[in-house]
Amino acid sequence: MKLLKVMCVMALVVAVSAIAYAETQSVKVSGDITLRAFMRNNYDLDNDEACIPGQSTDVASYLTSTAELQVDADLTDNVAGCVRLVNQRVWGDGLYESSAGAVTGTVDAPFKDQFTAAAVAPGNPGAYAVMVDLAYIELKEFLYSPLTLRIGRQDLWFGKGFIIGANMQNPQGSLFSPEYTAITSFDAVRATLDYDPWTIDAVYAKIAENYRRADDDINLWGVNVGYVFDEYNAEAEGYWWYKNERYCGSTTPGNLIDVRNGHDSNDVHTLGLRGSFDPIEDWTIALEGAYQAGEYLGANNQNDDRSRSAWAFDVMLECRYWQDDFAWRPVGGVEYIYYSGEADMGNVSQTANGTYNGWDPMFRGKFDTAIREWQNVYYGTAMASGPSFTNQHQVLVRGTLEPTDSLTFDATYANFWLDEAWAVRTTALANENKSKYIGSEVDLQLTWDYTEDVSFNLLSGWFFPGGHFSSDRDDIATDIVGTVKLSF
16 A cells, blocks of 8 residues: 555656646756956056055956856746856955955045945855846736736846946955956846837836835836837837935945935936937948936035936947958947036035036946946046046947958047046045046957857957046056857
């Protein structure tokens, strides 16, 4: 009797397992391994610093590795799921509590919390952590055939990533170069209505959950409406994104603003339009413009409410006209980007008042240069200058050549200047020069597709400080990054 009972239980388990297995239509396993070697010099634009162990910002050389493993499962009834695991670390960092993630140099206070706070702070469990980057459920034709619902930790990218593209994080604090983090996902719910040629997306994302019994979180809401035209390879999008950072009590963990003086939120409403089209074959024009309103809270003891009024524009022209006429398939382009600025950004204090005109980066995923893009975000300059995501004009000239089918050469030349002159400061980092010219940058990249699965890349970048920087803090910054990547 016992044997019969055991056999019946085993038969039931096998039957249930067979049914569960039959429900899975397909499982796909993919991933990549990326190894990088860095050689950097004068990232703070000052090569006269003394070599202080753990603090010198003149010369840095190190290697990193990133490993990603992703499982995609398609189930019956239009149900799918995805999980991606990531480990990223500096070679030789054998600590379980990583020592790698600290910011170097002096980052100006108004900008330290513009990117996710965890992106610049060391934390647990350190270099050997395997983290969940993606974990979402996808329900197609949910209740209504055009509707797709995606719930969980997921990537979000809209348009060219100018407003929403990356929630950059380095939660284990294990990277010396946090701009190369593989973790850019959002904890979000996304509903997509596909009325071809119309597409409507509605999104809610929890960016930061602070005290569990306090209304002091960072949330993101948004709607994106897109349309694809039948002619000129044209497309258009309109969007509204709302980022709300609430404060409760006298402190907020991880935020520089300690005393709220009656103010309880930092609100950013971003409304914009984007479009691109080919007026003639092999020429593309792309335009995007956005406006920000809301409430600005950016200084300790801020006395007065400050409303927001900021603008950003991105205009791009790309030419592929000679791509099929020459063996090296040349492609060229020029792009102008503008972020409005605040006239008194260098002197943010509790007495600042009036409308705030500085651009908030939201969760931009589009990054154009190797060095300037991250100044005063992850790498401080010896003299205050502000980051590249606000108060800046920039012009980029790009070119691409393909000497062989497996070799690609990319070049970018960029110029940067301030929208509003940086205010003179009273600290040791005082900027006595009123010049708005930030400088220029040259980035060169060579990519070799060794096989369909393995590629090598060499990036060389030089940032040439302009008249904005004083003569003792205007040394050329250099960046050399070698990469080998295996994808499977």
